[in-house]
Every structure is written in C-alpha cells, then in structure tokens.
Amino acid sequence: MVKEELREIIDRFDMNCDGSLTHLELAALLRSIGVKPHGDQIHFLLANIDSNGNGSIEFHELLSIIIPLINQQQLMDIFRSFDKYGKGYITALELA
Numbered sequence: 091m092v093k094e095e096l097r098e099i100i101d102r103f104d105m106n107c108d109g110s111l112t113h114l115e116l117a118a119l120l121r122s123i124g125v126k127p128h129g130d131q132i133h134f135l136l137a138n139i140d141s142n143g144n145g146s147i148e149f150h151e152l153l154s155i156i157i158p159l160i161n162q163q164q165l166m167d168i169f170r171s172f173d174k175y176g177k178g179y180i181t182a183l184e185l186a
C-alpha cells in the first residue's frame with residue numbers, strides 16, 4: 091500500500107519518465123512536501139539515498155530511506171495533497 095502511494099509520488103516528479111529521480115527531480119519532490127533544501131543538502135541527501143552510486147534515485151532507494159522515516163499517515167497526507175478530488179487516486183488531470 092505504502093509502496094504504491096510512493097510509486098505514484100515518484101512518478102509525479104519523474105519529469106523525464108526514466109523511473110528514477112535526479113537531484114532536480116528530488117528537489118521538486120521535497121519542495122512539494124514543504125521541505126526547502128539548499129543545493130548542498132540536496133547533494134548530501136542524494137549521496138546518502140543513492141546506494142548504487144549512479145547519480146539518481148531509483149524507486150527502491152527512495153523506499154529504503156523513506157519507509158523508516160515516514161509513517162503511513164504522513165504518506166497518506168502527502169498523497170491526499172495531490173489527490174485534489176478526494177477520489178483516492180491521482181487523475182491525469184491533477185498531474186497536468
């Protein structure tokens with residue numbers, strides 16, 4: 091359940107649809123949940139999350155860092171912030 095929601099969130103910010111997040115895409119994701127990291131902090135985060143060292147955040151890398159940090163309720167709140175119509179899923183319109 092949490093995985094699916096996280097997947098939706100990642101897809102939302104994966105601008106070039108390659109299935110992973112660059113530091114720019116990660117920055118956009120963080121800003122959307124109210125975190126405004128500096129460039130240095132983004133690079134620090136990226137270096138910590140990017141366990142295979144390829145310079146971008148794959149889904150499983152984000153999952154491994156997010157799951158211990160965030161409880162399901164917080165994740166649901168993030169998800170709902172995108173789910174403007176309260177249908178329980180994010181429509182193409184909301185992503186536009």
Ligand SMILES: [Ca+2]
Pocket residue numbers: 103104105106107108109110111112115
């Ligand atoms: Ca991407």
Ligand SMILES: [Ca+2]
Pocket residue numbers: 140141142143144145146147148151
């Ligand atoms: Ca990686």
